[in-house]
Amino acid sequence: MKTFTKKLLLLSGALLLVLPEAANALPGFARQTGESCTSCHTQNMPKLNTHGRHFALSGYTLYDAKNENQSLIEGSEVALGLPAVLNVSAVLKARYVKSTQDTNNTEAVGTERGEIQVLEGSGLFFGGRVANNVGSIVSLTGDPSSDNDVVFGGKAILAYELFNGYSGLSLYSTKINGTFSGMENFNTGLNAPLKQFENANSTNAAQATGIGRGPATGLQAYYGDDHFFATFGAMIPSQNSEGLDAGSSVIPFARFAYNQPIAKTWNIMLGAYWLSGDMKASDQALNGELITTGATLTNIHKEGYGIDFEASGNIGSVSTMTTINVTLKNIVENSLPIGSTISPNLEATDNQAASIEFQVNPITPLGVKIAYLTYNNNATQVNNSFVNWYDYNAPSLGLTYTPRQNIVLNMQYSYITPSGIILDNYSEFYLSAAIAF
Amino acid sequence: MKHIRSSFLLSGFMLLVTIIESAQAVPAFARQTQLECMACHAQNQTKLNSFGRDFARSAYTMSTESGAQSLIDGEKLGLGIPMVLNMSMMLKGRYDKSSGAINGKGLVLETTTGESIDSNRGIYEMFKTSTLNIAGRMSNNVGGIIEFREKEGKAILGGKVAVAFETGDGYTGFVVNSTNNYGPFSGIESYNTGLNKTLRQFENHKLTNAIQASDLGSGPATGVQLYYSGHNFFATLGAYVPAHNSDGIDIGGSMIPFARLAYEIPMNEMTLIIGAFGMNGTAKASNTSYYTGLIDSVNTPQALVGVTKESYGFDLQLEGTLQEMSTILTIAIVPQNRTTLSDPSLMVDEPAKIYGEPEDAEMQSYSIDLSLSPRPNWGVKMAFLSVNDTGPHYYLLDKIDVKDKDVVTLGFDYSFRQNIKLTMEYSMVEPKKDGIKNFTDLLSALTISF
DSSP, rough: HHHHHHHHHHHHHHHHHHHHOOOOHHHHHHHHHHHOOGGSSSSSOBOOHHHHHHHTTTTTTOOTTTGGGGEOOOSSSOOOOESSSEEEEEEEEEEEEEEEOOOOTTTHHHHHHOOEETTTTEEEEEEEEEETEEOOOOOOOOTSSSSOSSSEEEEEEEEEEEETEEEEEEEEEEEBBBBGGGGOOSSSSSSSSSOSSGGGGTOOOHHSTTTTOEEEEEEEEEEESSEEEEEEEEEESOOOOBOOTTTTOOOOEEEEEEEEEEETTEEEEEEEEEEEEEEEEHHHTTTTOOTTTTTTTEEEEEEEEEEEEEEEEEEEEEEEEEEEEEEEEEEEEEEETTTTOGGGSSSSSEEEEEEEEEEEEETTTTTEEEEEEEEOOOOOOOOOOOSSEEEEEEEEEEEEEEEEETEEEEEEEEEEEEESSSSOEEEEEEEEEEEEE | OOHHHHHHHHHHHHHHHHHHHOOOOOOOHHHHOOOOOGBEEEEEEESSSHHHHHHHTTTTTTOOOOOGGGOOOSSSSSOOEESOOOEEEEEEEEEEEEEEOTTSSBBBBBBBTOBOOGGGGGGGSSSSTTTEEEEEEEEETEEEEEEEETTEEEEEEEEEEEEEEEEHHHEEEEEEEEEBBOOOGSOOOOOOSSSSTEEEEEEEEGOOOOHHTTSSSSSSSEEEEEEESSSSEOOOOOEESSOOOOOOOOOOOEEEEEEEEEEEEEETEEEEEEEEEEEEEEEEEHHHHHHHGGGSSSOOOOOEEEEEEEEEEEEEEEEETTEEEEEEEEEEEEEEEEEESOOOOOOTTTTTOOOSSSOOEEEEEEEEEEEEEEEEEEEEEEEEHHHEOOOOOOOOOOOOOOOOOEEEEEEEEEEEETTEEEEEEEEEEEEETTTOOHHHHHHEEEEEOO
16 A cells, blocks of 8 residues: 555656746747747757856847837836837647656556646746836646636746846746746756746756745845856745745745856856755644635745856857756755645755756757656655655656747657665656747 | 845835836727827826827727828728728736735634735735726727736637717717626726726725725626717716626616716816716616636526616716816715625625625715826825625625725825836725724735836
8 A cells, every 4th residue: 555655656756847837948039039939048048058048037028119010109207118019828738648657556557657637737827027127927727736727827027237237126926937937048947938848847957856846935136247146036836826924934035156158159058056045934824725714824945056167159150058956955844734735835845956967969950869867755754746755766858849940849768767666667758849939 | 044035026116116207008909109108198197188089089999000000991881991091009917915914704814823914914906907998989980999917817709899979069979898807887988087097196096096996886887878079068878787798788778877967167277077877767687797716616507687777877077287287176976886696696606706796785985086297207106995885795695894994095106107107006995894903004006007
C-alpha cells in the first residue's frame, strides 16, 4: 500500500510538470516597438538577449515613434503618454507528454498513457507601454489546476532611466511565475517562463525545487543595466484576487547579478538569489478562497538561496547558451496540521538541487540541447504535490525547431533515476508546439 | 526582521505615494476619439464632466474617423464601423486596513482565538474588480461597452449596447443593459452621485455614498432604458430585473419599471444638477435565474420568486471651479429602498449558503461628498454618510442591523498620469446599534487604465 501511495504521489508530481506556464514572448511587444521577435529573444522564444533584458528593465515602455498606430495620446495639464492602440498577444500551446512511471496494478492513465494537452497554458496577454514611464503585462488564462474559469496575472512597472540603465518598481501578482518574476530577465529558471527546457522540473534546479515558480504577490524595486542587475522586494507566496489578509507580514527577497559582455557576441552572467521570512494569513485566503467565518491564521516560513550562471554567445557563427543554477537551500514550513488543505506551493518542503543546461544552434532555426539535474529531498514527509519527495538525477536531451520567429517546436527526453528508494527509473518525453501572435 | 519588513512596506508604499498622479476610465474611448482622458473626466477617472456625459449619451459613437479610426461605411445598408476594435484594461490593486471592523452579525473580524483577520489584519486585493473592456462605436448611431471580469475564479461578461440619435441639443436613445455589478440605472447614467456604481467620488463606496450604501445603485441588473438628454435636461425610463444570468431569466413580462430625471442649472463657473429617481414594481422569475448556485441545491426546489422594489431618492451635483480649484459636491438622499421577496426561503440554500451579494430589505440613507482639486493632478475630499437599516434580513437570518451608522471619511486622490491614480481614504464609522464599537478603515487603491 505504501508503495502504491508513493507511486500515486509520483504520478501527481509528474502531472505538475504540465501546469500552464506564462509566455514571455509576446508579439504585442513587437507591434509596439516595430521590431522582430529576435531583437529581444536569442535562439528561440522565450529566452531573452541583452536587448530583451533592456526592454524589460524599461518597464516595456519603449515604442516605435515612427509608427502612426503606436503614436501616443498626450495629456495637457496631467501627463499621459498612452499608446493609440492596446497591444494584445495570444499564445497557443499544444503538448504531448509520455512518461513511463509504473503504477503497478492499475491501468496506465494520465501521462503514463500518453497525454495530449491542447491549449493548456495558452492565454491572452495585454500590455506594453501604459503611460510615460509605466508599463504592464496582464495575462488572462484558464486554470486547470482548480475550478477557476479564468485567472488574472501580471505586473505593473514604473521605470526611470538611471545612469546606463533603469531603476524601477514592479507590483506583481502571478499564479505560476514565482517570487522573482516581478523583474527577472536571465534565462536560468528563476522566472518560470525564462528557461531552456519545457519540462523544467527535470532540467532546472530553481524550477525543480519550486523556488522559481508558483503563486506570488509582491512589490519589487530594482536597478539594471548591461552589467549590473540588483533587486530586492517583499512578497506573499500566494495569489487570490479576492484578497490576502497578510497584513504587513511579507517575505523579503533579493537577487543580484553581474553580467560581463565579452567581445561583441558574448555575455557572461554570475548571480545569486535569496529569500527568508515568515508571513501569516488566514488559511482560507491562502487556499484560494476568502471566507472569514471560522478562519484560522497560518504561518508560512520560507527560506532559500542559490547561485546561477549564464553564458551566451557565438562560437564561429553558431549560437550557444549555457545556464547553471544551484539552489543550495529551499525550505517551506507551515503551521497547519498535516493533512490540512492548503495550496500546493505552501506544503512543507526541504530540498536542494543543481542543474546545467546547454543549447547550441548549428543553424539558426534548429537548436540541440542537453541538461543534467541532480535533486535532493531532505523532507521526511511525502505528502507534497508541488515538488518531488525523492532524490533523483536526470539527464535530458532536446531539439528545438523554430520555423518562424513566433513558432517553436520542442522535443525533449529526460531519463530520471531516483535513488535510495523503491522507485524504478523512469523517463519523460515531451513534444510541444507554441505559437505566439 | 519584523521591523525591517514593516519599514520595507512603508518605504515601498511611500515611494508609490510620491510617484503616482490620476485613473478609472476606458482608454478605448481615448483611442477612438484621440482625446486625452481629461477631455471626458473631471478631476480624475471615476467622474465624468459635461463632455463625458455627452459622449456617453451619443452611445459612445463620437470618433476621429481618421487614420486607424477611419470608418468602414456601407453602400446600400449603413455600417460605420471603425477600422480597429478599441480595447482597454482597468487594473486595480487595493490594500485595506481596518481596526475593529465587523461582519453582518456585528462580530469583529477575528479568529476564535482573537487574532485579527480579513481587513482587520490588512488585506491585499490584486485584480479584484479589474476589467477588460471592448468599447466604443459599433456602427452608425450604435455603440456600447462589453466588459469582461473575474470574480472568485469565474468569468463574468457584462455590458450594454446603446442606440442614439441627435435630437435638438442632445440625444434620444435606447439601451439594452446587463450587469453583474453596476445596478439598475447603469444603462445610461452619467452623473457622479453614485446612481451608476462606476461614477462616484470615493473608492470606498459603501462607506461614503448613500445610493451605494443602501444597495440601490449596485448589484445585478438586466433591462432596457429609453432616454432623452437636452442641453439642461436628462430623462430616462426603463424596466429591469435584478439578475444577471446569460443562460436566461424567465421573467415573462414582469419587469420592474424605473425612472430618473435630472436638470442642470448653469451658474457662472459652476453647474448645479438636481435629480430624482425611483422604481416601483415586481419581477417574477425562477430562483435559479436569480442565483445559478441554486440549480444544484438539494434543499431548495426550483420555483418562481417575486422580487418587489419600492425605492426612490434625490441627488444633487455641483461642479465647476471654486477659487480656481476644480470642485465637485454631490449629495444623495435615499428616503426608501425597500425590497420584498414573495418567498425568501426559496432564495437560500439551507443551511444559509448565500449566492450573490445579499441585499438588505429596507434601507434609508443620505450622504454628502465634496472633492476639491487645488492642482489638476491631486485633490482632497471628504464625505459624511448616514445609514438606517431597518431589516428584515432575508439572506442572513441571524444578521443584525449593523449597517445603521454614521460615517465620516477623508480622502486624497493623486494622478501620476491621467490613467494612473492613487487613492487613500480614511473612514471613521460610528455604528448606531448598542453594543457595537466604533471602527475605522483605511483604504489605499492603485488604478491603472490602459
